[in-house]
Amino acid sequence: MGRTPAKLDSVCLFCGSSDAADPRYLRAAAEFGQALARAGLRLVYGGGGVGLMGAAARAAHEVGGRVLGIIPDFLIGKERALETVEHVVVTSMHQRKQLFFEESDGFVIMPGGVGTLEEVIELLSWRRLDLHAMPVVFYNPDNFWGPLFALFQHTVDAKLTPPAFMDAWTVVDTVEDIVPALLAGPKAGASPMLTSVT
Numbered sequence: 001m002g003r004t005p006a007k008l009d010s011v012c013l014f015c016g017s018s019d020a021a022d023p024r025y026l027r028a029a030a031e032f033g034q035a036l037a038r039a040g041l042r043l044v045y046g047g048g049g050v051g052l053m054g055a056a057a058r059a060a061h062e063v064g065g066r067v068l069g070i071i072p073d074f075l076i077g078k079e080r081a082l083e084t085v086e087h088v089v090v091t092s093m094h095q096r097k098q099l100f101f102e103e104s105d106g107f108v109i110m111p112g113g114v115g116t117l118e119e120v121i122e123l124l125s126w127r128r129l130d131l132h133a134m135p136v137v138f139y140n141p142d143n144f145w146g147p148l149f150a151l152f153q154h155t156v157d158a159k160l161t162p163p164a165f166m167d168a169w170t171v172v173d174t175v176e177d178i179v180p181a182l183l184a185g186p187k188a189g190a191s192p193m194l195t196s197v198t
């Protein structure tokens with residue numbers, strides 16, 4: 001099994017960078033940032049000050065939480081890097097994702113667009129390859145992620161993905177349930193997967 005941190009200390013958040021998102025989602029991101037900080041956990045994220053990502057980072061920082069932003073140089077202006085928190089500036093999206101992976105012990109997915117999707121798919125495809133066994137928690141208001149789960153199930157039904165893959169994440173409907181789900185760790189049924197026959 002690949003990267004399997006002994007203890008949960010840093011949590012990476014993948015979520016949308018749009019300020020036009022449903023205000024309930026923006027509020028949920030802020031609540032999550034606070035909850036993480038209050039649990040003594042570090043927030044690792046994309047480094048921007050916009051959308052759900054900015055809301056979560058500002059809220060975590062405001063209540064004294066540790067925050068690490070990882071931002072590619074070409075996005076510093078566009079995603080309005082949040083100057084108040086610690087940053088690492090990288091030169092590519094690939095480097096950014098590699099650092100997310102190395103600096104984090106668990107992942108949270110909140111509503112997001114195509115950038116969030118890309119990050120989630122890489123994280124879960126790496127899970128399918130047993131490159132890590134870190135907890136992955138989807139915050140799923142209004143069944144936001146239902147179509148993605150249905151697509152995953154479609155690939156399982158077609159015998160292109162092992163059934164155990166569907167245990168690679170936890171789904172929660174409320175922000176209060178996110179940190180407990182992270183602390184509970186990954187679902188036991190999900191590992192290892194590389195040997196599973198499809």
Ligand code: AMP
Pocket residue numbers: 015016017018046048051053075079093094096097112113114115116117118119
């Ligand atoms: P979005 O969900 O599209 O608002 O994007 C959320 C975050 O994902 C933003 O910080 C984007 O910069 C980032 N992002 C977009 N595309 C990629 C990618 N290919 N690799 C890594 N991060 C990405």
